[in-house]
Structure formats: C-alpha cells, structure tokens
Amino acid sequence: MAQTAESIGANVFQFFTRNPRGGAAKPIDKADVAAFLKYAEEKGIGPILAHAPYTLNAAGAEPRVREFAEEVMVDDLKRLELTPGAMYNFHPGSHVGQGTEKGIELIAGHLNRVVSQVGKVSTTILLETMAGKGSEVGRSFEEIRAIIDAFEGQVKPSNNPNDQTILGVCLDTCHVWDGGYDIVNDLDGVLSAFDKIIGLDRLKAIHINDSMNVFEAHKDRHEKIGKGKIGLEAFGRIVNHPKLRDLPFYLETPCDLQGYKEEIALLKGLRK
Ligand code: FE
Numbered sequence: 001m002a003q004t005a006e007s008i009g010a011n012v013f014q015f016f017t018r019n020p021r022g023g024a025a026k027p028i029d030k031a032d033v034a035a036f037l038k039y040a041e042e043k044g045i046g047p048i049l050a051h052a053p054y055t056l057n058a059a060g061a062e063p064r065v066r067e068f069a070e071e072v073m074v075d076d077l078k079r080l081e082l083t084p085g086a087m088y089n090f091h092p093g094s095h096v097g098q099g100t101e102k103g104i105e106l107i108a109g110h111l112n113r114v115v116s117q118v119g120k121v122s123t124t125i126l127l128e129t130m131a132g133k134g135s136e137v138g139r140s141f142e143e144i145r146a147i148i149d150a151f152e153g154q155v156k157p158s159n160n161p162n163d164q165t166i167l168g169v170c171l172d173t174c175h176v177w178d179g180g181y182d183i184v185n186d187l188d189g190v191l192s193a194f195d196k197i198i199g200l201d202r203l204k205a206i207h208i209n210d211s212m213n214v215f216e217a218h219k220d221r222h223e224k225i226g227k228g229k230i231g232l233e234a235f236g237r238i239v240n241h242p243k244l245r246d247l248p249f250y251l252e253t254p255c256d257l258q259g260y261k262e263e264i265a266l267l268k269g270l271r272k
C-alpha cells in the first residue's frame with residue numbers, strides 16, 4: 001500500500017482493515033509490517049488512516065450487531081498497535097429508530113468497552129462526520145461532541161490505561177456539505193462552529209471528496225474533485241485554509257489509481 005501511495009505522489013493513505021462489508025482481517029505478516037515501517041520512514045509516508053468496515057454499527061438495536069462492532073474494533077486496534085502513529089476512522093453508527101440520544105449512549109459505551117479490552121491504545125480513534133443519511137448519528141458537530149463527552153465521562157482511570165486524548169474527528173467534506181455545513185460559501189463560519197462545539201484540536205484528518213448532491217441533501221454520494229457541487233474553487237480554499245492545510249487529506253472519490261494520481265496533482269496545484 002505504501003509503495004502504491006508513493007507511486008501516485010501520495011504521502012498518506014487510507015485503507016480498510018478488512019473487507020469493508022465485514023469479515024475477518026488477513027493475518028498480520030510481521031516481516032511486511034517491518035518493511036512498511038522502514039519504507040514509510042524513508043519516504044515520509046504517514047499518518048496512515050485505517051477505516052473500519054461500513055457494516056460496523058456500534059449503535060445497532062440488535063445485541064449481535066453491537067457485539068460484532070466491538071469484536072472488530074478491538075481486533076483492529078490491537079493490530080494497529082503494530083504501526084504506531086496510525087489513526088483509526090469509523091462511522092459513529094446508525095440508531096435505527098432508537099433515537100439519537102440512545103445512539104450516542106450506545107456509541108460511547110461501545111468505545112468504553114473497546115478501549116478497556118484493548119488496554120493501551122496508541123492509535124487516535126476518529127469519529128467521522130456523517131451526511132445524516134437515514135438514522136446516522138454524527139451528522140451535527142453537537143452529536144459528535146455529545147459522543148466525546150459521554151465517552152470521556154464514562155472512562156475512569158481504572159479502565160483507561162491511556163494518558164492521552166484518544167478520540168479525534170475526521171471531517172469528510174462531502175458529508176458535512178450534505179449534512180448542512182456550507183463549506184463552499186462560509187468555510188470560516190463552519191470551522192469556527194467546529195472549534196466552538198468540538199474544538200479544532202480534535203480535528204485530525206480530512207476526507208476530501210466532492211459531492212454529487214446539493215447542499216444539505218443528506219445523500220452521501222462522493223464525486224471526483226471539482227466535478228461535483230462543492231467545486232474546485234472551494235477545494236482551493238479548503239487545502240489552503242490555515243486551520244486545515246497541515247492536516248492529512250485522504251481522497252475517497254470514485255477514481256481508479258490513475259484518477260487518484262491526477263487528483264493529487266490537481267490538489268497540489270491548488271496549494272499556495
Ligand atoms: Fe467513511
């Protein structure tokens with residue numbers, strides 16, 4: 001993966017920890033991990049971002065769904081201890097009719113149990129901002145804040161061996177646009193709201209995607225950079241914004257490898 005990233009001009013990359021629709025992860029090959037760490041160091045690649053499977057729903061109504069979410073996240077975080085400095089992104093969850101408040105409580109409880117099972121977690125866990133499709137939790141900055149507060153309120157020193165902040169946020173440009181944050185006409189306003197409600201110190205990564213849909217559509221259909229409703233000019237402001245420009249940006253656009261190579265060059269060309 002690191003060699004592929006390097007070959008298209010990327011210095012970060014995101015990957016699925018296992019089949020995005022679920023299933024077991026491939027066994028870890030220690031020699032491969034060592035080769036990766038050496039290569040990443042040499043080429044200046046990182047931080048890498050692991051993405052949890054889409055099927056993971058910590059806010060599910062069925063106990064089996066929540067148990068699956070827990071098993072997967074514990075396994076993923078244990079594996080990520082082998083690549084220090086990596087981050088782990090997940091979709092907070094869908095409350096499937098139980099209500100947002102219940103969803104938030106389930107997600108915080110899930111994180112609490114996961115962290116106490118893993119033990120030392122050196123990986124920063126990122127809550128992804130969602131488009132608000134269906135019953136998704138995490139559409140608003142307030143919901144993200146509520147998950148962080150509920151989690152941190154539950155985690156006692158006895159079951160949290162971590163002395164650092166382990167919860168951060170990944171802002172997905174397509175999702176926040178679809179979710180009702182106008183990053184095209186008022187990027188400063190959106191970022192100051194983020195800062196007031198969540199705190200910009202929690203913002204650790206950007207998923208940089210254009211959107212097929214109009215503002216506040218709650219659809220979540222990613223488009224190639226500059227080909228959607230967000231548009232290239234807005235991306236110019238995003239990649240140069242003083243509060244964002246030093247963060248890692250991860251593309252999740254509908255592209256093949258050559259397409260990503262071109263988008264990376266396009267985005268680099270926008271940098272001032
Ligand atoms: Fe995602």
Ligand code: FE
Pocket residue numbers: 128172207252
């Ligand atoms: Fe995303």
Ligand code: ZN
Pocket residue numbers: 172174175220221222
């Ligand atoms: Zn999405």
